Amino acid sequence: MLRGLLASLLLAGACADVAVKDDQGRTVSLKQPAQRIISLAPHLTEHLYAIGAGSRIVGATNYSDYPAAAKALPRVGGYNSFDLEKIRALKPDLIVAWPSGNPARQLEQIESLGIPVFYDEAQKLVQVPTVMERLGVLSGQEAGGKAAAAEFRSRLAKLEARYAGKKPVRMFYQVWDRPLMTINREQIISDVMHLCGAENVFANLPSLVPTVDEEAVITANPALIATSGEASNKVNWLDRWRRWPRLAATARQQLYILPPDLLSRMGPRLVDGAEALCQVVEQARQ
Template structure:
């Protein structure tokens, strides 16, 4: 279930001071026109470029609680599941204003941009970016609504061999383009699998992230009997895994790949 947010009236005389504790939240804040208000962010908040110069107050190990308190932000953007709960509970008890940005559907991205825009002095920018995202998403949905399904395998990790089920965020982007996840029914969001399972389920296309092919790729090439008709594609990891407007860039990469498979069949 998507977290329902309530957004109080925005009444601040001085410029709002905003901290983001997740890369996707940072990008959403900038898309909503809050760039001038950002004073700190999490590690890997590298887009857009101005975010790279922000002070780092969080990473995968935790958050710098004392530093966040010292910075006295008016608004903290957090991520349930990505940020440890106890420091955030402490910040809430101290009276800090925390908003959790936990998109579960692609359509949540535009919604969050609009909602964050209520805190922005550039509300027109938030509306413009949200509209652009929603329009592009609708276009892709209409274009691929009746597309023939293509079985795919997404390699998340090479050692151990891991993928993403339909419970994981990236699967929405594949599904949007008519991709059929060969591990859709796994009870885990990011299951560990083995080579035999991949071969038995016979994907027509395989995806990975980064510029180099994983070590296991050659084994799949040799063992998949129909590999001559199978394609491999590298995807931009930030586009694929972050719930931001750039997610649709990953969708376009995926749609292009799946179309090539369809045309080759």
């Protein structure tokens, strides 16, 4: 009898509702931890693997390529276009999405199917580990979520302690080349810049990812210019600044290409990107 009672209690615990609030302030509630998850952004795929829920992913977007196991996941489309029929056929019990990078109309269609959706819209470094914790609850990997979040926070704290009070370095972060695009203070990379003691020269622009012209960059005269991606694809992006020898970043040879995806994805490797960015900021500071 006692054994049966314990079994019943364990079963009840396993089937208990799990619920968290997402970044749109909505409560996402499941009857039990998700067993079949579709990720609609590469950084969310990385989050799920980091917390130990990779085996529960049944579908992901085209650019979900990290870790290596993610390359074998069934594809449900790109950032801006999903195969709704394939999503339905995969029978997910949870979809994790990125409102800034996913089409609102298709997200509404997914919700109309009755599939629970968790929205991640982290805008600050301190919000990133909370995503791992909440996904840990929803996927039944609460311990893994807490452990991954703790590691992220620990590394972040070390960077904060190391670079606090350092002399600021005026910086231009180049998102795209033609048209020339950057970020304002609300974009999470700007938060990384602030952590490292870099001053975003376009922090006050109203758009999250504004378009600027070459003359505006020259007038701002940053001491450091950086972008991220494969060096073979981005070297010509920096060549345009070498044509301006009086530009402070050019004169001081402070033009950098950072490792791909580390800063552009709001996942667990963002702290790796922060470490890489802080290193080049420190070099420019010297």
